[in-house]
Structures are given as C-alpha cells and as structure tokens.
Amino acid sequence: MKTLLSWSSGKDSAWTLHVLRQTPGIEVAGLLTTLNEAHGRVAMHGVREELVDAQAAAAGIPFWRVGIPDPCDNATYEAGMRDVLTVARKFGIEAVAFGDLFLEDIRAYREKQMGPTGMKTLFPIWGTPTASLARDMIAAGLQARVTCVDPKVLDRSFAGRAFDEAFLADLPAGVDPCGERGEFHTFAWSGPMFARPVPVRVGEIVERGGFVFADLLPDHVEPSGRGQ
Numbered sequence: 001m002k003t004l005l006s007w008s009s010g011k012d013s014a015w016t017l018h019v020l021r022q023t024p025g026i027e028v029a030g031l032l033t034t035l036n037e038a039h040g041r042v043a044m045h046g047v048r049e050e051l052v053d054a055q056a057a058a059a060g061i062p063f064w065r066v067g068i069p070d071p072c073d074n075a076t077y078e079a080g081m082r083d084v085l086t087v088a089r090k091f092g093i094e095a096v097a098f099g100d101l102f103l104e105d106i107r108a109y110r111e112k113q114m115g116p117t118g119m120k121t122l123f124p125i126w127g128t129p130t131a132s133l134a135r136d137m138i139a140a141g142l143q144a145r146v147t148c149v150d151p152k153v154l155d156r157s158f159a160g161r162a163f164d165e166a167f168l169a170d171l172p173a174g175v176d177p178c179g180e181r182g183e184f185h186t187f188a189w190s191g192p193m194f195a196r197p198v199p200v201r202v203g204e205i206v207e208r209g210g211f212v213f214a215d216l217l218p219d220h221v222e223p224s225g226r227g228q
Contacts, residue, residue: 003095003122004064004088007031009047009055011144011163012099012125012178014188015137017059019124020097021193026122029093030064031056032084034077038070045147045185046213051198054218058194064088078113085117095120101130101180134168134177142191145200149184149212158184160202160214187216 005020005028007013013031020026033052034043041048049065056063066080085096096119100106107123114121125133144163149156153175161167163186168177175183190197203215 001025001094001120002027002029002092003097004028004030004032004085004093005061006096006098007033007052007055007063008099008185009033009042009045009052009188010099010147010186011137011142011188012101012180014055014142014144014191014193015133016097016099016124017061018140018142018191018193020122023124026095026097028061028097029091030062030088031059032064032066032096034066034068034081036070036072037067043068043072045187046208047147047187047216051187051200051216051218054198055188055194058196058198060195081113082117085119089117089119093119095122097122097124099125101125101128101133101178103180130176130178130180134163135165137191138164138168140192142188142193143197144186144188145202145214145216147185147187147214147216150182151207151210151212153183156205156207156212159205159212160216 003026005017017028020028035049036043042052053063066084068077068080096114098110100123111121146158146161149158189200199219200216201219203217206213
C-alpha cells in the first residue's frame with residue numbers, strides 16, 4: 001500500500017517512518033510537509049525547508065510540499081491539503097500515515113478530513129505510552145534537537161537542547177515526554193530511519209507568536225537571512 005507520511009521533521013514523524021518500514025505491505029512513497037511559503041519553514045516547528053530536503057534525501061523518500069500562506073486560516077490549509085492529495089491519488093497513493101499519539105480530537109479531525117479523499121488513514125504509533133516511547137527512541141539511536149517550546153509550560157532554555165535522557169529528566173511535572181500537547185517540537189537529525197545524519201547547529205533563539213524557536217542551521221551553512 002503506497003503511503004504518504006505526514007512529516008513535521010520531528011522525532012514522532014521519524015519514529016513513525018521507522019515503524020512503517022517494519023510493517024509488511026506498506027511502502028512509504030513520500031514525506032508530506034506543510035510549509036510556510038513566506039518564510040520557507042515547516043509550520044509550527046519553524047524548521048528551514050532545506051533541512052527537510054536533507055532529511056528526505058537521507059531517508060531516500062520524495063519530499064511532498066503543501067505550501068500555505070502566512071497567516072493561514074484553516075480553510076486555506078484544508079484546501080491546500082486537498083489539492084496535494086488529489087495529485088497523490090493520481091500517483092497511486094492509497095493512504096496517509098500520521099505520528100499522533102493520544103489526542104482524540106486531532107485524530108478525529110484527521111479522519112474527517114481524509115474521509116472524502118478515499119484514502120486510508122494510518123496511526124502506526126497511536127496509544128504507545130509516551131514515557132517509554134521517548135526512551136525507546138533515544139535507545140534506538142534517534143537524535144533530535146528541540147526547535148520550539150511553549151514558554152507557558154517550558155523555560156526558553158529548553159529551546160535548542162538535544163532530545164536525550166538529560167532533557168527528559170529535566171522536564172517539569174505534567175509535560176508530556178514526547179511533547180504531544182505542543183509543549184515542545186523537535187527536528188530529528190539522525191537515527192535508524194536515515195541512511196546518514198543531517199547534522200545541525202543551533203543559531204539564534206527567537207520568540208514569535210507566543211513560542212520560543214531555536215533556529216537550526218545545517219552545520220556547514222551560514223545563516224541565509226530568511227526571517228523566522
């Protein structure tokens with residue numbers, strides 16, 4: 001079954017790819033990413049498009065872009081997604097997979113939006129306990145950097161940190177170890193889902209829209225000057 005994977009560039013997406021590749025009958029045919037066209041960055045995560053390009057190349061999977069404006073209302077987002085999925089059907093795509101873990105309203109929304117497409121909706125890591133999942137990712141060699149934190153629940157000093165055992169130990173009580181409620185977002189740069197690492201360095205730490213972002217840069221490229 002040819003499948004697109006909803007790809008945020010973070011650890012949950014990367015782990016979902018790892019799981020799908022071990023699932024008989026599934027071919028991951030593309031990484032489906034929503035990009036802010038004004039800034040060339042992944043929506044919410046703030047990750048530069050060139051880094052997602054590098055992830056897709058390291059995974060050996062085509063990168064499917066869904067461009068959205070800034071700002072973007074829900075209707076515009078849904079229209080952009082419909083257009084891309086219409087094209088995907090013509091390429092024989094039969095399903096879209098998501099790395100959601102336990103938020104029932106998010107799953108219900110995705111299933112509702114996917115209904116008219118005729119494609120299957122897959123949730124390969126749904127229901128996995130997040131405390132054990134976070135440690136399983138780290139133990140398997142997944143390496144990630146925190147790209148965004150919600151300062152209402154996490155100190156801004158968490159932005160840019162490595163997603164590792166020390167990070168998990170420092171999380172305040174009540175913060176999900178995988179950040180499933182939006183407490184933090186990550187960029188996965190190495191792991192068993194990639195043929196080679198996508199090394200990054202931490203650039204400027206900025207606050208925008210009520211969130212704190214760590215601007216991650218390819219470790220061999222100087223800042224391009226594009227805004228956060």
